[in-house]
Amino acid sequence: MPKPTDNLAERDWAHWTEPAFVDIEGVNTAYRRKGSGEPLLFLHGAGMTRTWLPLFEELSKSFDVIVPEHPGYGDTELPSWVENMDDFVLHYDALLRELDIENPHLVGHSLGGWMAANQAIFYPTRFRSLTLLAPMGLMVPEAPLADPFRLSPQTGLEMLFSGVGEHYLEYLQQGDPVENQLHSYEESITLALLAWNPRYDYRLNHRLGRVHIPATVVAFADDRFVPRRHAELYAEYLPQGHLEILEGVRGEPASHVAIVQQPVELAALIAKATHR
């Protein structure tokens, strides 16, 4: 979260762009917005904040893309009253009203996929479409998530990028290494609030039945964090759920963060999903 000493203008790491800020019911919320067309709200996963990713740039060629940083992530503060998923549902309801965005497409990756699923559950008629990319959130006893809270920098890189993380360090190195490490630690506190235990919400199985909008769930073929079974089950529980498998390209596996490996392919897939 920006400290008084943080000078946003001095940040110069790869993919950094300065966010806009908007007050959402008392939460100073950082967001990035670009493009024109139908609005598309993108809810990010549990990291890689403080950037404008190539995927967003691709999407902005066809959509009015809005990428807010969740409370407790990036440059958005974590207010003391935020406790669980409900608070994020309310936060994004307020954000859409504050920014006057009507009936956007809703896309979420990983943790953001879980948030997007909840958003659609609580507001089942608000969104034009729902696209979930390697979403967390389901209880899958036969294929649980990998543990996101016991990752050393090396094992984290290995797991999240399915072994090819060395090619993508630019997405992870942001300024002073110790401060960057502390920033990640701070974001992990928000993840722990939401998902320390349990790391899922068993009620989703039933609740997803409320979501009758066109829905696409994308599994990343070589994801070592969220097993493919999660995407399959999401697609099964969503009444209009459609499963897509994103395979690896250019000799690389499709990892949990295929969003940075395959921005063009994914943007095309999302565009297709919004008009099913």
Added chain:
Amino acid sequence: MTSTEFHLFNYGSYPYIPHASDLPNSAYIDLPNKYFDPIHGKHSLATYLDTLVFGEELGFDGIHSTTQIGGPVGITPSANIVASYLAAKTSRIKIGTLGPIMNAATSPMRVAEDIALLDQLSGGRLIVGLPMGHGQNYHAIGTANPATARERYWEGHDLMRKAFTHPGPFEWVGKHYHVPYANLWPKPIQEPFPEIWIPAAGSRITLEKAAEFGYVYQGLFVPRKALARNIATFRESTEKWGYTAKDSQIALVLFIHVAETDEQARREAEPHLLSLFQNINRSPQHDAFPPGHFSVDSLRAALTGGGYRDRDISKLSYEEIEETGWSIVGSPETVREKLEETISTLGVGKIIHVADMGSMPNWMIRKSLTLMAEQVIPHFRDPGGLPMWAKTELPAATHTAFGAYAAEHRPLVPAQVDMPGVGIVDTQRAHIEELRIPLTREQKDGEV
């Protein structure tokens, strides 16, 4: 020099595990339990308990147990159960449970009840440590969220403190706990509650809270430089609350080993001490600091300022362990000198002596402790060498002491039964025909 207290504290580790260099993570959370052989485990436990019980005969001021969950670091997942055993096996020495992990309990009232029961069982000899619990423990407990651990812990503390200090029942209405009937039965013998120790690695919030409530600050394993800084912070904090911490309010954990000569002492201690640092104390950052367990500022200090973990402690050499003040190893003379220097420099009134170094055999621990008790500790005691507990009387330890108390203090009301055809009588007299007399209203209300 004022009289220093000596408390005995062992790890009680299960030492037969692979070397850390062959493990992907720390030995705390997911070391397969195939390595635990129940009979070898029983023997390790027996050594642990034996050396603690021996502490009374040796003349230590207190003996202590800890809670260690989900690994070989300590095979005592409940400090309270160990304390209960120690209370039964000893008669005078202080018993410390260092302690229950509040966030592992569903209600702080359960913790308060167990503390009260232990104080009853031990005849008012209990000392209570209130640790947040190692970060690693939060992985093993699972249900306790480190992101809210600190605030939940302090609310639990506040509830427990109120249960000790206010008449029950009362209703607790808090963010983390709603207890409609907080009603402490039993109450501890020590009024209003046993001495409380707060272990702290250096969190300023924790030091300030310990100062606020007048608790003992138990300095955890940190390099000497960081420890001196923490002690200074603690003393300053007590001044904010209108008093200055006495030395007896500061306890220091030290690995101590005594043998006949300096050389012999090192020969005996070195393998065990190094093994402890390499295999047991070692824990990578992501295991030791789950999200929120440390505040961001505390973690920043730990990572940068020579604090708790600014380097991998498993890489420390024997000399570094000694130089940074974690250990004192030597002949009785050497240990005396170094202890004296440590105590006077830091101003600590309680030494928590770790004797087993994780994997030492029973006989070696006993030899070291005997030398410690006979040739080192008396030097730090008043003439006569008595431990604190030998200077005071135990409450209600015998029938005669109880009789003397009962003659002065009757229960509020008699024990009552409605006997058919007679009415409500005193159960204690009802077996004697002529004393089976209905109680008057005043007698029933305890007014006679």
